Amino acid sequence: MALTSTATSAAEPSTNGKGYLFPLILVTSLFFLWGLAYGLLDVLNKHFQDALNVTKARSTLLQAAYFGAYFLIALPAGIFMNKYGYKKGIILGLLLYATGAFLFFPSAQMGSFDFFLLALFVLASGLTCLETAANPYVTVLGKPETSAFRLNLSQCFNGVGSFIGPIIAANVFFNESSGQDSGNLDSVKMVYVIIAIVVLFIAVLFWRTYLPEIKESEIVSDKAQDTKPLFQHSHFVYGVIAQFFYVAAQVGIAALFINYCTEAKNEIDNSKAAYLLSISLLLFTVGRFAGTALMRKIAPNILLTIFAVINIVLCVMVVWGKDWISVYSLMAVFFFESIMFPTIFALGVKDLGHHTKKGSSFQIMSIVGGALMPYFMGLLAENGTAKAYIIPLFCFVVVAWYGAKGYKIKKG
Incomplete structure (x- = not known):
């Protein structure tokens, strides 16, 4: 189904939502695609440790390449989309995603682990473009009163992708024919070439489908002026710091999850640990729904504090535990960290007026x-993975x- 281009404004989808069902499905598929990429990432850590004989610390450079791309490419991606439009930005992102996936073959x-890092950086650069564009597209592809529903629905598919990723990896990367040499990388080639082909197919669909161009002035609803400089808003500054440490914790926890499980219980092998990771990511998705429901009764900052304190206790059990209780504690962390990114984000940009977009x-x-902290966790993990979880405990x-004190907005 291809829609012909007209002089329709970006706001028109709101009044003609039915005509944009197919574009909405396409944009929602992007959420699934980057969820799948992230779900595979943490299993690759352990697989490369075995197949390429890299250390735990070195394997976390995968996270550095992945999240480093987000940091380095986010602003250039925004500049590109402001100049050429969001549709071209999405197509560029899909092409970079496919290119990075194809680079997994050579x-x-x-x-070569170093070449894998380059391939992953290119792939994640594409994901950065997709994430920069997807949220505003979802909010305009339908009626204004259902925009929040559409965005939450799309984000659910991100969780589905993250959940499916480790299941695919467990069945393909850690199957019975897997040994301990670089020849086992045939499974990696197969998975990423298939992903690249699917991504290219979706890029063609986007190219053939009309999508409204979204102007910056139409996405930013809060045009209030504020003479106070951005970095004098303490709740914003503390929010950026809190977000840095939260993402560091989230990525580090998942990156060494398989190592932790296989060391905690002898009967847990790589494949079983990958399934446990998939269950944990499912708990993460469930936690988002549960947390959203709880926020109707509990203030976001209070719920953020409660969940963070619970995770501190769980991390203590992870660091000191040796049996199934420590594994279950680690899995439970995923549930309670689920609301943290969006909650910190919302509290950090609250009442920023015209500074909101910046x-x-x-x-x-x-x-x-997420690019920096896992490496330090990997260094600590060389003497036992459990010790590395002291870092997310601190995070x-x-x-x-931040949930108890740092979120408060200071007037004047």
Whole structure:
């Protein structure tokens, strides 16, 4: 189904939602695609440790390449879309995604971890473009009163992709024919070439489908003026710091999850641990629904503090535990961290007036914590993975403080 281009304004989809059902499905597919990419990422850590004989610390460079791309490419992606439009930005993102996925083939042929890092950086650069564009598109592809519903529905498919990723990896990367040499990378080649082909197909669909161009003035609803400089808003500054530490915790926890489970219980092998990771990501998705429901009764900052304190306790059990109780505690962390990113984001940009868009950009850039902190966790993990979880424990202390004190808006 291809829609012909007209002089329709960006606001027109709101009054003619039925005509944009197919574009909405296409945009929602993007949420699934980057969820799938992230779901596969954490399993690759352990697979490359075995197949390429890299250390735990070195394997976390995968997270550095992935989230480093978000930090470095976010602003250029925004500039590109402001100049050429969001549709072209999405197509560029899909082409970069497919290129990065195809690069996994020569990386596997060479058995080169460094080339895998380059391939992943290119892939994640594409994801950065997609994430920059997807949210505003979803909000305009239908009636204004259902925009929040559409966005939440699309985000659910992100969780589905994250949940399916480890299941695919468990069945393909850690199957019975897998050994301990670079020849096992054939499974990686197969998975990413298939992903690249699917992504290219979706890029063609976007190219053939009319999508409204969204102007910046139409997405930013709060045009209030504020003479106070952005960085004098303490709740915003503390929000960026809290977001940095939260993303650091989230990424680090997942990156070494398989290592932790296989060390905590002898009967847990790589495949079983990958399934446990998938269940944990499902808990993360469920936690988002549950947390959203709880916010109708509990203030967001209070719920953020409660969940952060619970995760501090769970991390203590992870660090000191040795049996199934520690594994279950680690899995439970995923449920309670689920609301943290959007809650910190919302509290951090609240009442910023005309600074809101720029403040949002800094919030997004703070995910660089996910590129940096896992490496230090990997260094600690060389002497036992459990010790590495001291770092996310500290990160959740910062989040708890922000929910209790740092979120407060200071007037004047």
